[in-house]
Amino acid sequence: MTDKEIIEKINTALAEEFELDEASMLPEAHLFDDLELDSLDLVDMVIVLEQTFGFKIREEEEIRSIRTLGDIHAFVIRKRHQRLQSS
């Protein structure tokens, strides 16, 4: 899967689960200010990402520091690369 495909997959899953407008889902979109998510949605976001990509997320600090949609893209891409390297 290319990075572009990963980003599309993330956006589609989040749009559906959080009822977001795909047009507003720009990488620089701030989760809380622009997409109107809140810190409580982070756990559900983690679950959606786990289910979509089939990995387990234990990185509490990294999740805590996520602010924009682009941060989520970068996190997932990084995690997939780590998995590919270790497998």
Added chain:
Amino acid sequence: MKFDYAVIGAGASGMSTAVILAKHGYSVALIEAAHTVGPLLRGFERKGIYYDTGFHYTGGLKKGGVLDIFFRYLGIMEHIEPIPFDPEGFDLIRFFAPDGDFLFPYGYGRIRDRLLKAFPKERAAVDAYLGAVKESFQSRPYLNLEKEFSPLQELRSVHGPSLKDVLDRLSPDAALKRILSAHCYLHGAAPGDVTFTQHAVVVGSYYESVHGLRGGGARLVHAFEKTLFDHGVTVFCGRRVSGIDLSFQGKPESVRLADGEHISCRACIVSLHPRQMLELLPSKRFRPSYVRRLEGLDETFSAFILYGKSRSLNQRLNGKNIFSFFSPAENGFLEKGPLHRRPLFISSAVPKKGASTEPGFIAICPATLGQVGAWLHSRPGRRPEGYRAFKARVMEMLKDRVRESCPEISGDIEIVEGATPLTLRDFSRSPAGSLYGVKHRVGQYNPVSLTRIDGLYLAGQAVVAPGVLGAVISAFLACGSILGHDRLRKELNACL
């Protein structure tokens, strides 16, 4: 009258929540569908014997223990009388084939000595296990008052390792692992299913001290009733909640009762099963992902329960419980399969004051709701003949199991009352009839106190852990979200 807070559900978590908020000067309405508060904790009396249903024994009640601090804060301690179990052995863990008993003591030093005596080659495993339990227990907020609360902390532990992972890594000894897994029956998740951290949260309190209460769960409810009254909480019993109305700004403004009345409030704490919270609000108020998560929460096991009595019940059971397992090799968690191969938990029940009757006992055998699946649509008082015959057969089988696995109760056993997963479903309002409600398992994110709706909070065992201790902590977590965790922690520290 307009209340500051409406608390829905008057179990241990709802009652604790109501008291904490009232202590801070707020007006609180506590609403319960049953005719009394604490319906499950209260137990029941039959034939001169008091049988506990929701409370059997607890950890954390030694002086300065976590539950001791919480109960003193809530104004409960002065109304109850904890009775220590025998420190040399509070649970007798028994195997049938090959037969053998292990008497589980409390106090880390005693547990270590006893385990090393039985498993001299497993010193490293025993030390590593006990050290890890202690560390996990002390890493949790409110179990350790110095730890701060973080809503994302679950990410670190939710994917495991499981209790089974940890034990398998530490030791090849099946009997040792079975003994250390026996207390899974205190939280209702199998060794391979429960995260090690969650197991430690539950057993960690029992490893320090174990107490029963004089007068059992009924006495605890009376203590709650006194402190609710002292703090001016308005209690509505026999009133089923049918919905929560939200204001134009989307905050709770009243609780709608099934009889048509409204109780006005400015915030609401729901201490029901999380799925039941969803039913009280318009579904569009929550994200689809959250709704799916709550709807998909796994339940703990259910049970067949025999409430019996026996003249021959000897004193040995007093001050002890018995966990009877068929074989140490069967490390599974057997709520399925033939009844005689399933584990059995046996605890004593005391005659009512002044009643001249023989001692009683409670025997709990894990089961699933599916095992009474043919009668799911029946209700108490109107169960069909087929179900009644089935229940009578199961109780006879349990009676034989008790006699077989427990020479302390021999000969003349009288069946006083029985419960099945259907009884549990209908009396404890647990949708799947589970003993401990929602499971805390590897890979499952249980809900936290805060919800997306401003002014709506969740409390109850699904949030933290089962048992009175888990329920009370969930109340502190919900109230900490409202009043500030630092503030509550400081107030609790002052009770030390």
